[in-house]
Amino acid sequence: MSKSENTLLVLEAALERIAQGKPKRIPATRKLSVRAVEEEANLGNGSGYYYPEFVEKVKQVKADIAEARGEYVQPEIQSVRLKLNEQKRIKQNYKEKYKAIRDQLASFAAAQHHLNDKLVQALAKIDELEFENSSLKDRLSKLKRSTIAPIK
Known part of the structure; x- marks a missing residue:
């Protein structure tokens, strides 16, 4: 077995322990992430990202755990769209406030003039x-002065 296969096996074993709720090296209350699995497997930071299929597996297990708890997990693209829409709404709000204040400033300048x-x-x-x-x-x-009469 090659070193990369051994690393993948160690990562998958750590993921399984976390999914079962019985981790050895990290607190059981910690959120599931690739970094949490790396720490549980006692591997370096970023070593799990060499295996894209493993990263997808972590995401799937995370979604399964959330679903088992009754939580709704949004797909990543949907959450990004929601954030984008929120940012657009905030930006529009600031634009409207800026325009109102700019108009108010113009009114003040006209009144001052x-x-x-x-x-x-x-x-x-x-x-x-x-x-x-x-x-x-x-x-x-x-x-x-013209009405003053001389005294005689």
Whole structure:
């Protein structure tokens, strides 16, 4: 027997122990994964991935265990689609919030511009009224001076 065949046998024996709920090296409460099987088989990290059929077998056993517990296991493509749809929904939500805030900012800028224009007009009117007031005071003082009669 070659080394790769021995490794595969050790991995399958570890998978069987985990599936039966009687692991030797890992806690029985640990989730089933290729890495958990590798640790149970006392092999290095990633050594199970050299055997793609073994990885599929682990996935199948994991689905069988979940099904035995009454849990529904979604196919991988379906779960990826659900995640994608969720990401699209979140992105759309952010786009809508961004657009609303951008519109609000444009409204604030327009209001600010309008208020600034009104301020400039009010300042111009104040200057005009102050000039008119000073000219009226000058006229009033001249009129009062002209009505003063000399004392004899």
